[in-house]
Amino acid sequence: MSDPPVLLPYADPAFVANPFPLYRQLREEGPVRRALIAGGLEAWLVTRYEDALAALSDSRLSSDVRDAADTRLQQQLPATERESLLGTMLRSDPPDHTRLRRLVSKAFTARRVAAMRPRIQALTDGLLDAVVPTGRADLVADFALPLPVTVISEMLGVPVDDRHDFQHWTDRMVMRGAEPPDPAAVEEAWRHMHGYVTGLIQAKRAHPLDDLLSALITARDEDRQLTEPELVAMVFLLLAAGYITTVNLIAGGIATLLDHPDQLDLLRADPGLLPGAVEELLRYDGPVSPGIARFAREDVEIAGVAIPRGATVLIASAIADRDPARFPDPELLDITRKDNPHLAFGHGIHYCLGAPLARLEGQIAIGTALRRLPGLALAVPRAELPWRPGGLRGPQALPVTFTPGEKADPAPLG
Template sequence: MSMPPDPVELYGTEYKRDPYPLYAELRARGPVHRVRFPSGVCAWLVTGYEAAHQALTDARLGKHHSRGNAAWRARASIMPEPQHSQLQVHLLHQDPPRHTELRRLITDAFAPQHVEQLRPRFQEMAEALLDGLPERGTVDLVETFAARFPFQVLAEVIGLPPEFADRFDRDWGKVVQPVGPTDPGRPAYEARLRGLQGYIADLVAHKRRAHGADLLSRLVAARDNGRLGREELDSMIFQLLVAGQEPVTNQITTALVTLLRHPGHLAQLAARPELLPRAVEELLRHDSAFELTTWRFFAEDADLHGTRIPAGDSVIVSLCAANRDPRQFPDADTLDFDRSPNPHLAFGHGSHFCPGAALARIELQIAIGTLLRRLPDLRPAVPEDELRWIPAVLARGVDRLPVTYGTGDGCPGADGPDAAC
């Protein structure tokens, strides 16, 4: 019996800065690869578009953590108890029929027609944030806008009371970047978990006293009438608060980094805002904040595109690798606002397709359009190699994005539509 190849390491500064050369190499070698993450956990990575599309709808692959084998649990299930049992039974880790039942509780709040009606309110929020900036100068767009706008939108959509919105600590979002039991950062990680769990308990108690028609109130009512367990309620609120806004923050940053790398495209979009819907789809495809999906497992040994996968080993789909597959997207590494059709997988596919996709699209259209309109002559304030890409295993984004605006006439002497300043 031949030994499996050594796992490909999916971490490091250069990898997080630009994973696409590695993904191209892996796609050329085949659709499924053994990989290793920073925690030491190994997984099977699906890279091509067709293989990814099939894996995301493969009924043999389940999401519930109980399917993971001992080797996976030893390194991957590192959120400590009691938080693991109490905060990890949300939609991302459920299979039908329970997944279907839980998802039904939130779909109305994120329905395309409903969130579209809220677009004017979201636009007001974006304008108000930018009203607080000087007419010209240098700012960090993460701190001043990208980290704030998605949270304000989320609070509006789910019914988060203002006093709880003010109390929310963005640092709690780092609980999706877990650290191992021996890591020096472990005490701070566990403190974040306890802080967030206490916040959720207070929020549930408040909604129980001041019941309304909003999503959070409806989820608390579902717990009280027996449709949700306590752990399911806490987990769904956890998912809404963390997964409901941090990925949009990251996607705003990846889109802006892409546009700053392509000043001709940035200028085109600033001059022609009617291109925004199509441009947003291409920016989602070109560099997605959801780089990798969460774990999936086979209940028994199975074949996946010619590779034998042991039962309980984790299978992860690279959405970013699928979205740059040249067999699906001609000139896949090229940013093309005229690309049509554009069936990217930035929001996943199948039963776990992101329920907030319509909301995220509106947020991205508003965020990018408003920033380009309000911040003229937008350009980087630091060299690109000084940007720090967040160390999250599954996500892409930068934690700071310093830009300069309103202090010049664009790029003097630039040669060509995408010449760098």
């Protein structure tokens, strides 16, 4: 393909707020397009659903960034712990991926997650109790962020009071925009995070409890299924991945519903639509955008386009999930949509381990917010909402107003 790469303009606030017109254009122009993505990196975008679905299960496409020809991808990771971070299950392939995922998969089964419903509901009501009398809130800082941070902290056995620190360090490490990340800032954030996680592990070794972190330490110390660097990297991954996309699902989902008052009213009238509504919000404007990176182990062909070995392949789930060849009326938000096999959680062996937990948190958080915040509306014009600039999509703040209310109504919605 001789066409120059198309620029995804992350420096343009209008694109960051609404990338979908350009996404649609790219999908219509061809199934695979070279593009300059966040941080000025070049990638091959896979834009159509069937091709994206196949690519997510293609063993010729690696999750290991060490297979990438562009060394800048590795250089964006903190040098001191690069090897261990590259060895997380997010960035590894079998057999290491199989071994690492097996260690934590039992904590995220649908059955175990379902048992967490009462606690998640209680946390949700507690956060809303703090704002319902006031009639206004930032639904990111006051609600969508602390809820999943608290849930994953409790699962791991991490002091919830520390959440602000590790959330700040994580943001410094994973935020992407038009410019490459500052290596010094990434290194500094990782030094803080590494020291924090190391201290947690030492404390848990001395006083183990019935939590996921204690179980991982046992797997390291007694069963020898983890190395010490893998243990540190695993804890970081679970802390970061355990909240960052769910924040965007909750806040982005509420923002989307406020943009579609007919769908919001429909959901308020029939709370039984919540599970399907969350799936449709994930399809329509999910928390990962434009998609999931893979790296060609060899020369490959996708949809008739030759892609060289070492190339970064961005499987653009956010573009594919609006492919009219798979979804009728894909630009329409329809919370009653029945056939909805979206790719927001990926596909294949790397399908999101935390999907059951994210779904449950999204259903409880969005449903309870709609029930307990009557008259919910944006406090600023939609165009003034700040959005995350690249890779992870969602509002950075969601200022709203609503009719002041009373403290917790114990009857859950959803």
